Structures are given as C-alpha cells and as structure tokens.
Amino acid sequence: MILVIAEHSNGSLKKSALELLSAAKGLSDKLGGDVVAAVLGNDVSAVATELAKYTAKVIAVEDAALADVRAEPYTSVVTTLAKNLDAKAVLVSASKSGLSYSARVAMRLDCPLLEDVTSLDVEGTQVIATRFSYLARVTETIKALALPVVISIKPNIFPVVEASASGTVEDKAAGLAATDERVKVGEKAAAKTGRVALDEADIIVTGGRGVGSSEGFAKLVEPLADVLSAGVGATRAVVDAGWRPYSEQVGQTGKTVAPGVYIALGVSGAVQHLSGMNRSKLIVAINKDADAPIFKVADYGIVGDVNDVVPALKEAVSSL
Amino acid sequence: MKIISIIKQVPDAEARIRATASGIDLEGVTFVIDGMDEYGVEQSLRLRETGLDAELISIALGPKRFEEAIRTSLAMGSDRAIHIETDEALDPITQAKVLANIIKEEGAELVFVGGKEADWDSAALGPAVAEALGWPHSDWTTKLVVSGSSLSVTHDSDEGSETLTLPLPAVVTTQQGLNEPRYPTLPNIMKAKRKELKKLALSDVGSPSGKTQLLRQEIQTKSRLNKVLTGDAAEAAKELARLLHEEAKVI
Numbered sequence A: 001m002i003l004v005i006a007e008h009s010n011g012s013l014k015k016s017a018l019e020l021l022s023a024a025k026g027l028s029d030k031l032g033g034d035v036v037a038a039v040l041g042n043d044v045s046a047v048a049t050e051l052a053k054y055t056a057k058v059i060a061v062e063d064a065a066l067a068d069v070r071a072e073p074y075t076s077v078v079t080t081l082a083k084n085l086d087a088k089a090v091l092v093s094a095s096k097s098g099l100s101y102s103a104r105v106a107m108r109l110d111c112p113l114l115e116d117v118t119s120l121d122v123e124g125t126q127v128i129a130t131r132f133s134y135l136a137r138v139t140e141t142i143k144a145l146a147l148p149v150v151i152s153i154k155p156n157i158f159p160v161v162e163a164s165a166s167g168t169v170e171d172k173a174a175g176l177a178a179t180d181e182r183v184k185v186g187e188k189a190a191a192k193t194g195r196v197a198l199d200e201a202d203i204i205v206t207g208g209r210g211v212g213s214s215e216g217f218a219k220l221v222e223p224l225a226d227v228l229s230a231g232v233g234a235t236r237a238v239v240d241a242g243w244r245p246y247s248e249q250v251g252q253t254g255k256t257v258a259p260g261v262y263i264a265l266g267v268s269g270a271v272q273h274l275s276g277m278n279r280s281k282l283i284v285a286i287n288k289d290a291d292a293p294i295f296k297v298a299d300y301g302i303v304g305d306v307n308d309v310v311p312a313l314k315e316a317v318s319s320l
Numbered sequence B: 001m002k003i004i005s006i007i008k009q010v011p012d013a014e015a016r017i018r019a020t021a022s023g024i025d026l027e028g029v030t031f032v033i034d035g036m037d038e039y040g041v042e043q044s045l046r047l048r049e050t051g052l053d054a055e056l057i058s059i060a061l062g063p064k065r066f067e068e069a070i071r072t073s074l075a076m077g078s079d080r081a082i083h084i085e086t087d088e089a090l091d092p093i094t095q096a097k098v099l100a101n102i103i104k105e106e107g108a109e110l111v112f113v114g115g116k117e118a119d120w121d122s123a124a125l126g127p128a129v130a131e132a133l134g135w136p137h138s139d140w141t142t143k144l145v146v147s148g149s150s151l152s153v154t155h156d157s158d159e160g161s162e163t164l165t166l167p168l169p170a171v172v173t174t175q176q177g178l179n180e181p182r183y184p185t186l187p188n189i190m191k192a193k194r195k196e197l198k199k200l201a202l203s204d205v206g207s208p209s210g211k212t213q214l215l216r217q218e219i220q221t222k223s224r225l226n227k228v229l230t231g232d233a234a235e236a237a238k239e240l241a242r243l244l245h246e247e248a249k250v251i
C-alpha cells in the first residue's frame, strides 16, 4: 500500500495533496496495493472529508501537538502509520516542512529516501525517480534499492487528480511520546500577501533590481501580477535591499518554482536565480540590457526599460 | 561545549558543468566550500566570540578534494577537522549514519549543517543526522541564540517564519540571513595549515552500503524559443501580449 501525507493550510487542502495522489496512483498501479491518504493536524475533519472526494481511504490523525508542522511529532505519526499499514512507499510534499520531516522518517524506517522528485517509475519492485541536482543544472535518475521508500514530491510538477471517489474517513490517534514535543513553537510571522503562494502559482511575475525600488514593485510588478492573477517573486538583490520579503525570493537560497509562465522584470539571470526558475514551462524576460543572461533561458523577451514596457504590457494584457 | 560543522565541497555556482555518457564530468571545475555550510562555520565562530566556551570542529565526508573546503573552514577559525575520505557517492541517509557516529564519539552538543546543499540540491542531511542521534533539529534557521542548555531560533516555515525553542543537544540547518560569513585572512590561512586534520577511511566507520543508486545524470536541455523583441516599447509590449495569447496560449 502507498501512504500519502496530504498537506493542508487554513482548513483547505493544498494543491500538492492532489498531486501526491496522482503520483501515488501511478505507483500503486505498478507496485500493487491501494492508496491511503492521511491528514495530520489539530482539527482536520473538514479537510479529511474534502480529501475523501479524491481518494477511497482517508485517515485523520488529530492531536493538538500536530497543529504546527513540527518535524518530530510528524515523523512519529508518519512512521507509525507506515509500519502499521505496511507501506511500500510514503509520499510527502517537498515543501520546507515536508523535506524536513521526510528525511527523519526515512532514517527512522532505515529505508531509502528519494528527495524532491519530478517523476517516478517502477522497475520490478524498485522505485526509480528523477530529481534535480547541482543547482538544478542536472537531472539525475536514481533508484531506491529497497522498499519501503520515502519520497518527497516536488510541487507543481505532477498532475492533480480529479474528484471522483466518495471515500471513507477513519480516525486514528497520534500516540505521541513526550520527546516528540521537545521543540516548542513561539511566535509566527505569516508571509501572507493575499496572493497565490509561489509554489502553487501558474504564473509568477518576478522583479529584480532593475525594477528600481519597492515603489517600483507597487507600480510595475504588482499591477501586472494582478491582471494575470499571478504570484509575485523577487531576486536576492531585491530581498537584500529590503524591497520585498524573503518569502518571495526565488533561487538557490529561496524557493524553487516551476510555473507555467515565469515573467522576469529587470532580472539579470544570475546562476543562483536561474536554479530556482529554469524549470518553468515558459519564461518571459524584460530587461534593458540585450546581453543579460536571462535572455538565454527566455522563450519570449523584450529589450527595453521596464518603466516603459511593463505598463504597456499590462494594458495589452487587460484588453485581450 | 563541542560544536561541529558538517561541511561539503561543491562546484562553484558559476562553474560550467558538462555531462558525459557516464554522468556529469567535474574535470576542471572550480570547487568551493558550500555557501550554506559557511553559515554554520560562521555561526559557531560568532557563538564563541560572544562568550560561549566552545571547541569548534569541522567534519566532512567525501573525496580527497574536500580537504580544500576543510582548510577553508579552519582558516575561518575552526579548531580542528575530521575528514572521512571516500570516493563513494553515498546517499544522505547513509551519510547521516556515518556522521552521527562520529558526532556521538566526539560528544558534541551542537551541530550545524547547510540547509540545502549545492551538489545534491538536498535538504536531507541535517534532519537525518538529528534523527540518527535522537536529537531535535531546527531547519532553515535564520537566527540563533544559545541560552544555557537550550536554543532559541527563528526559522523559515511553509507559511512564513516562526520562532522555536529546543533543548541541546541539537542539529541546526542553516539558511541565508543567519549571518554574513567572513573571509579567511592570510595569517589565518597560514595558521590553518598547522591545525589538526584527522583522516578516516570509510572502512574505519563500518563500510556502509548505500540505499540508492545513481543511474544517470543529464544536463537540463530544455530548448527555449529565444524570441526577443526590440524597438518601440508600446509596440513590443502589444506584440508580446499577442504572442502569449495566440502563439503560446498561456494567457
């Protein structure tokens, strides 16, 4: 059986949960066994019911200690579920928290970890995955030499499953130990901007130093993102300058994104930035320097001043 | 207290990486200490500089060339280093087990690991080491204070950031923002040459066998359209909107 850990936030399922289900379906077709999806949290009955529209078997694990995604309680619950259900594969989203606890789960199960994967296949009883390495310059294919295997799935790559099932929800106790709660969460600063989250966005508009200032973001980047219902990204130069929050940084030390369309405004295209966005399906660049490296990875580009081009582009897009 | 920084040596971000039929070819590539690991070394130095009584140890698991990165950490100010030398490419889970054994032997109380390594693009090593040791960890850490036997940190979460407190011993994985790593000075580079660098072989730590096997490595070659428009800004913008709408059909 294939165990899926479905992520949710503020009472709704994340898109990654539906991507994990399609990845799990692919694995169960080849490895055999059914798919069981689990939701962990403090108050998850609504999310569990929602999830049951997409898959036949849902397990809801409710415990106050699971309200925040902390690595140790999550490791404990996920490992117990995997053992009790005799999972062949455990699928987790490669979000920040998912990357963090999935490594602990693999260690506790003493099994292979396939991290941040972009495709999955099965040969006999061995799972094969592709993933990026070397700052996303290389695609590597790796094989897990044993089962079970813990797999974290890169967001926004796998297709989502459509609602079809009317599944059952079963409640299970978390059964946590005192040591699972050694790490205490204090204050939280949400990076909520009211916009679509970067790793779920279909379109991302990113501003670089060429946008000029935080006012430049308000004047150029935000309005274009608004008409496209896009997420907003930033380069490190912009974050370092304090124009935008770090949560919007795309690149080696920020987020890795692969949206349908990535629009880079006044971004030079440094390797560390490219590693976070070069897997986007379509890349658009606007830069006044025709030799900027960003044009090498661009599908469409305009050599021009963002102050002239972007307002005109916004108008043209609005009147489509 | 003993503080350990786990370090790796990785290709310079600007380095051109080539692929051959048998995988990637790192011949002629410039290697550097992983920038993420530098944050850990720097943080351990700052903890000592602000009054913590600590011995600072760098540990690396990898091929002979890693020595250079180890020397960089010693030149930054670490006291001594341990190098488990191997050409074998071991997965992070297996590496974590080996490293955890040495950390246990040393009796360290705080371990720094780079948040995401620039060769594997992997964030697994830190949490896996913590799990192997049975310790808590903080990931993607941007701020850290040691007070007595506990740590107060700020780290990046899925939703933004949050503060955590955790008891020592603990593993901390680093992130941009934690600090600005120093450059080694020339006198310190000279001094580093005389610092202890203990060598171990993989057979000294039980010759573990890996859990994954690398089958192929290919350079990403998504071909791009490279349609670049020049000329009047308003005209070009209109044409771009049309192309995105009619040709690419994405808006």
Ligand SMILES: Cc1cc2nc3c(=O)[nH]c(=O)nc-3n(C[C@H](O)[C@H](O)[C@H](O)COP(=O)(O)OP(=O)(O)OC[C@H]3O[C@@H](n4cnc5c(N)ncnc54)[C@H](O)[C@@H]3O)c2cc1C
Pocket: A207, A208, A209, A210, A211, A234, A235, A236, A237, A238, A249, A250, A251, A252, A253, A254, A255, A265, A266, A267, A268, A269, A270, A271, A272, A273, A276, A286, A287, A288, A289, A292, A304, A305, A306, A307, B035
């Ligand atoms: C270890 C490490 C990690 C890093 N991680 C990241 C990361 O995660 N993300 C990241 O983005 N960077 C990262 N960097 C930094 C990276 O190397 C670059 O410095 C950064 O991406 C540059 O940002 P930029 O393109 O906004 O600025 P610049 O490189 O200064 O480029 C600005 C561009 O805007 C253009 N421009 C200027 N004015 C206009 C105008 N009016 N109209 C149109 N175009 C204009 C210029 O021609 C130029 O190409 C990292 C660096 C290191 C060393």
Ligand SMILES: Nc1ncnc2c1ncn2[C@@H]1O[C@H](COP(=O)(O)O)[C@@H](O)[C@H]1O
Pocket: A113, A114, A115, A133, A140, A141, A142, B089, B090, B091, B092, B119, B120, B121, B122, B123, B124, B212, B213, B214, B215
């Ligand atoms: N995060 C990871 N998950 C699973 N396997 C990995 C991971 N990172 C590296 N590996 C594998 O570990 C081996 C060492 O990688 P490398 O150092 O890039 O040659 C290769 O087989 C990698 O594919």
